[in-house]
Amino acid sequence: MSLLRRIEQGQGRPPAEGGNVVPRPVAPSSPAAPSSPAPLPSPAPATGTAPAASSPGAPAASSLGLQTRRVSAPDAPSQTGTYFDLKRRVQNRLLAELDPSLDIKKTDEVRRVAQELFDRILTEENIILSRAERARLFEQIAAEILGFGPLQPLLEDDTISEIMVNGAKSIYVERNGKLHRVPITFESNEHVMRIISRIVAPLGRRIDDSSPYVDARLPDGSRVNASIPPISLIGPTLTIRKFFKNPLTAEQLIELGTITPEALQFLKACVHARLNIIISGGSGSGKTTLLNILSGFIPPDERIITIEDAAELQLRQEHVVSLEARPPNIEGRGEVTIRQLVINTLRMRPDRIIVGEIRDEAALDMLQAMNTGHDGSMSTCHSNSPRDTLSRLETMTLMAGMNLPSRAVREQIASAIDLIIHEERMRDGSRKVTHITEVSGMEGEVITTSDIFIFEQTGFENGKIIGRLKPTGLRPKFMDKIEASGIQLPPSIFGSEGPRRY
Structure with missing residues (x-):
């Protein structure tokens, strides 16, 4: 220029x-x-x-x-x-x-x-x-x-x-x-x-x-x-x-107190086992940073396709295809939406699909991809809690105008999503993972969930929140998938000496 x-x-x-x-x-x-x-x-x-x-x-x-x-x-x-x-x-x-x-x-x-x-x-x-x-x-x-x-x-x-x-x-x-x-x-x-x-x-x-x-x-x-x-x-x-040339590493995330080593070890196993993961939280809570770190756990021999409104992810693997949505031009033409990119991605032989953020009817296509053999997909979603994430996914799916019954939508969500990681920006300015929650199925008309890790605040000193992300003692039902992938997690990660199922 x-x-x-x-x-x-x-x-x-x-x-x-x-x-x-x-x-x-x-x-x-x-x-x-x-x-x-x-x-x-x-x-x-x-x-x-x-x-x-x-x-x-x-x-x-x-x-x-x-x-x-x-x-x-x-x-x-x-x-x-x-x-x-x-x-x-x-x-x-x-x-x-x-x-x-x-x-x-x-x-x-x-x-x-x-x-x-x-x-x-x-x-x-x-x-x-x-x-x-x-x-x-x-x-x-x-x-x-x-x-x-x-x-x-x-x-x-x-x-x-x-x-x-x-x-x-x-x-x-x-x-x-x-x-x-x-x-x-x-x-x-x-x-x-x-x-x-x-x-x-x-x-x-x-x-x-x-x-x-x-x-x-x-x-x-x-x-x-x-x-x-x-x-x-x-x-x-x-x-x-701002886009940082050197994004935060997993070790730095632990040093900052955003997550514990045990919880991160568990999430790494979930990524290797190809679980479908949603990272939820408010604006500026650190969702994209965590998504970037979890994406780094994907094996290097897999084909990864990322879809974003504005490219932010910085994956280090070699076989990565990055797609970016495009707004319409001055004549109102040429728009390419996240939903169109998700549909197109299914024709690109992806091993993993990573969507920067689900915010509209593209949720339907993302859920369908997760339910049709594209395991290990990941995305983020703005919400206030893991339960609110499920409600938002249902609302966004209905925005597609398919006139699906609410139960059918919830069954799609329960079948597609394995894990929700919720992150918050605390009042002291720090970012914390506050929930790691399994989506375990349906009971009647309700999607059932179980918290595997929960952040427990123990105090507030010198303007800083004191607390730790602690295991609840429950062992997730999808542990069979993790073990089938060749990963053995010690029971101590879940706060118990032996396997405790629900």
Whole structure:
């Protein structure tokens, strides 16, 4: 992608050739009075005061037309309007002198050229800055050209798992399960819109009045949801769930207290025995992380097909086919749904089918796949408990419009699902597996279940929940499947000295 194309996307302008991103115009901010450029002043105390916008008399951005944008260092306080005038002037001249044919993907080369131009501009204009000020100013300008503006330092911070932009002046992040407001702002709502456009444009997605929200992902795989007025009353919003290059391992999950070694050993045996597993929980409870870890237990000689709305899974096996759903284009055509992908997967000779999340009528096709020889399938589902998971699966199956009797649907669920793992985000921000529950069959009109492990909270100290995932003493009925696969689990895993059945 050329630098010119990148800048067009950063401005929210449609690409010169084709493309269908039509960002919704946002009411412009009131312009500030022009001010003379000056050397970088001492930072003002943090106040949250809005920065000055471009003045009508400000110099033209450049022949490339880049509009001014603001980014602050993560720990930098709000700065004066004079600073932004200086940043805008240096940024505009730098962009005017950059070769527009530079390939933006060659980050190191663009950065080297930009650094040389930046140093020359400061020298020619006799702008005197300290070494720290020069470095900070250059990083802010580089983030606008090569990255995602004010969000770039947050995206590069490995301690942050989620980023939430609530309009131009309010940004929150999640660290260790806790939300924190950060002293970073956008220049204006238009600035937020430009970043949204930069994210969605390469994916061929649209966001405008007729389609005021969109799901997308960043080049590194981070999942993005954006919404704009009129459905968002506070201005454009962004929610970014970061994609980690090095996902959590099973050992780290144990260290964090999410699960015990005994429970994980049991789940590993369940995966090897090709049991059908649903991971349930609320938003942000760690379902996808756990699904990724359990998928890692699948033997390397099996063909795995994954189906997701937005690709998040990071399987390490070689024989993996990843499928991703696709929304309709600007003409309302070309949509590919999760349900269509599940149906198509059955023709692809899968050994395992992994669906990132079941959320609609695709549940029917997933259950049918589980009931027709595709054992060892796994998926996630938003719900509040294992019992609620069964109710949601029933509701989603009925959404398929097949007019099936409720009993028939429940029999399908009871026959297809072997195990439900429920995970919760606790009030201290930690993620815990709270239930490992067997789906054991039907009694009359009701699906029967039995808890194999339950989280038992024993206290709350220094803001941390104290407790442990404990076995209930019950041995699941599907132990025969586990033993038939050649795995012998010690009775102590289930909290008993000998086999205890129900």
